[in-house]
Amino acid sequence: MPKGKLMEAEARAAAWLRAWDVQDVHRTGSEGDAAGAEWLAGEAKALGAEVAIEEFALDRLDPIAAYLELGGERIAGVPVFDAPATGIDGIEGRLGSEIAVVELSPRAVYSGEFEMLRRAEGYRALVVVCAGEAPGLGLINAERFTAPYGQPALHVSSEVRERVLAVARDGTTARLVAHSRRSRAQAVNIGAVLKGRDSAKSPLVVMTPRSSWWQSTAERGGGLVCWLETLRALIGMPLERDVVFTANSGHELGHLGLDDFVARRPGWDKPGGADWVHFGANLGAAGSRLSLVSNTDELRTLGLAELTRAGQPPDDMPPKTHVPSGETRDIHRAGGRYLTLVGTNPLFHLPQDRWPHAVDVPAIARIAAAAAQMVLALSR
Numbered sequence: 318m319p320k321g322k323l324m325e326a327e328a329r330a331a332a333w334l335r336a337w338d339v340q341d342v343h344r345t346g347s348e349g350d351a352a353g354a355e356w357l358a359g360e361a362k363a364l365g366a367e368v369a370i371e372e373f374a375l376d377r378l379d380p381i382a383a384y385l386e387l388g389g390e391r392i393a394g395v396p397v398f399d400a401p402a403t404g405i406d407g408i409e410g411r412l413g414s415e416i417a418v419v420e421l422s423p424r425a426v427y428s429g430e431f432e433m434l435r436r437a438e439g440y441r442a443l444v445v446v447c448a449g450e451a452p453g454l455g456l457i458n459a460e461r462f463t464a465p466y467g468q469p470a471l472h473v474s475s476e477v478r479e480r481v482l483a484v485a486r487d488g489t490t491a492r493l494v495a496h497s498r499r500s501r502a503q504a505v506n507i508g509a510v511l512k513g514r515d516s517a518k519s520p521l522v523v524m525t526p527r528s529s530w531w532q533s534t535a536e537r538g539g540g541l542v543c544w545l546e547t548l549r550a551l552i553g554m555p556l557e558r559d560v561v562f563t564a565n566s567g568h569e570l571g572h573l574g575l576d577d578f579v580a581r582r583p584g585w586d587k588p589g590g591a592d593w594v595h596f597g598a599n600l601g602a603a604g605s606r607l608s609l610v611s612n613t614d615e616l617r618t619l620g621l622a623e624l625t626r627a628g629q630p631p632d633d634m635p636p637k638t639h640v641p642s643g644e645t646r647d648i649h650r651a652g653g654r655y656l657t658l659v660g661t662n663p664l665f666h667l668p669q670d671r672w673p674h675a676v677d678v679p680a681i682a683r684i685a686a687a688a689a690q691m692v693l694a695l696s697r
């Protein structure tokens with residue numbers, strides 16, 4: 318990309334990221350989630366797209382009281398969103414046995430480790446001491462949000478690790494409170510359809526998640542920049558097939574938005590359905606390593622060529638049999654064809670993931686330029 322155009326792309330990326338960062342937390346069904354939807358729809362319209370808004374319902378979890386009490390000291394926490402709630406008085410028991418304690422990374426959900434621990438017996442409640450790459454509340458996604466399981470569970474910050482583990486070693490009595498209510502709410506997927514010359518051909522879906530636990534500017538921002546830059550590149554271009562853009566809420570709650578998107582389009586996730594390009598988490602996060610994940614040689618070759626041409630070759634290309642995390646895990650398991658870009662992030666799922674320190678704007682601009690060219694090639 319010529320230097321002048323790259324500078325323009327970086328300026329667009331920076332403006333979009335700044336706008337995203339000021340919208341408050343983007344949890345599904347929250348005010349910040351609604352603000353993000355309104356903003357993204359406005360940006361897509363400004364690019365010339367006809368925007369579609371697809372609503373879906375959920376029973377939003379609203380925490381009322383969430384803390385671990387140790388000897389009269391209350392340590393604030395965040396409920397595990399797919400665990401049952403406690404009453405307002407919580408659960409009292411010996412810490413380390415009746416109230417189990419475990420240290421887990423936000424990525425523990427992807428290995429199945431978290432679910433196995435939660436389904437084990439022998440304790441009445443669970444304290445999750447967050448173990449992200451940086452200190453703080455690195456929350457774990459609620460994969461079973463619609464069907465809570467196990468015992469009541471609470472995240473606490475890694476910053477109280479030593480205090481919690483010391484009490485657990487002593488077996489001192491503690492009280493865990495994870496009291497919440499479920500409120501009927503609405504969330505939305507933001508979409509746009511660019512019609513191709515031959516609508517009988519299988520569609521191409523361009524997808525990115527747009528919800529998260531916090532502001533999540535690096536986690537979500539790079540994918541949103543890729544989504545908008547790809548939309549910008551394709552509008553007005555002659556296309557051979559329909560290209561369907563979707564930016565989904567419900568990511569941190571078991572991919573509720575993707576479930577709704579697919580329910581409206583049966584079979585698109587299966588063999589012979591749509592092709593999928595997924596702009597996943599942490600694209601262009603500061604210090605990120607970029608992975609290109611696909612289950613076909615054709616898409617792997619295309620992705621590698623365009624990222625290399627843009628000056629941002631992937632750091633990793635797992636084998637075609639690799640089961641990805643995020644939304645394309647669901648596509649992979651259903652047998653659909655996909656290309657996913659995803660990165661790492663030292664502030665993953667942490668509230669410190671904010672503009673400007675959490676992002677590498679030039680890297681985001683390069684990845685987005687490559688992403689647009691991938692989709693353009695696949696749409697012809």
